[in-house]
């Protein structure tokens with residue numbers, strides 16, 4: 001917990017039911033050298049994480065979420081879609097960054113894979129954060145830096161994509177630990193183990209929240225029937241199906257299914273997006 005004067009203090013929640021997450025504003029009381037959280041202020045938004053048994057919130061009061069992906073390790077579109085849906089459901093703006101532009105070939109493929117997301121209106125930034133400290137950071141580094149000013153941004157993404165490397169570039173005092181990818185597997189072993197808040201800029205107007213790479217967003221709170229409305233490329237077709245309560249999974253006269261594979265021209269829905277929708281629909285039903 002950080003007091004208005006900047007002092008940091010370890011605080012314990014009062015009672016089992018009270019749970020504070022990163023980004024929370026709290027009412028607290030000092031004890032001898034630690035503190036007690038008396039109350040968590042109402043949240044203007046929050047994101048959830050889930051495991052097999054339950055769903056828990058893990059961050060609150062965010063202005064935006066930056067989803068960081070990289071040329072390597074190759075990203076899962078399913079992860080990206082889940083993250084974007086979680087943001088849409090929470091009413092939080094989502095940005096996408098693709099890092100490791102120095103790995104030219106896998107980068108080109110991954111950038112191409114993100115084209116539909118740019119068309120959908122998600123701001124997408126090409127980055128090269130590491131090769132040399134003197135590097136400009138990739139074509140869109142300056143634009144990204146500008147977008148992050150004055151906002152509280154949660155940085156999310158799979159392990160090993162460069163989230164902590166980004167934090168270190170933007171917050172010189174951060175000294176967040178970064179880790180090399182294990183060569184054999186090409187997947188990162190998780191280097192960042194807990195979520196951490198870093199102030200951005202001397203005026204503390206903005207902040208970056210570094211988080212461990214994790215895969216499973218909590219989406220259990222999203223109703224299957226509301227899923228399509230959270231996918232911007234599906235929206236133009238909603239309300240155009242033959243049945244008003246169409247689930248877009250099997251019905252005749254479904255405008256969404258007709259839009260898959262480019263049947264309706266430019267504003268079509270990519271087959272992989274549709275497949276992920278169908279899987280998620282089944283999962284949430």
Ligand SMILES: Nc1nc2c(ncn2[C@@H]2O[C@H](COP(=O)(O)OP(=O)(O)OP(=O)(O)O)[C@@H](O)[C@H]2O)c(=O)[nH]1
Pocket residue numbers: 099100101102103127128129130131157158159160161162163164165166177178179180181188189190191192193211212213
């Ligand atoms: N080739 C290349 N490697 C990079 C680039 N940016 C970061 N890396 C490397 O990628 C590895 C992972 O970086 P981290 O910043 O620790 O990744 P992370 O996303 O914080 O990973 P977790 O903390 O495990 O979630 C490190 O070895 C970085 O040096 C880049 O632009 N190009």
Ligand SMILES: [Mg+2]
Pocket residue numbers: 163164165177178191192210211212
């Ligand atoms: Mg990290």
Ligand SMILES: [Zn+2]
Pocket residue numbers: 241246247248249251253254255256257
């Ligand atoms: Zn339909």
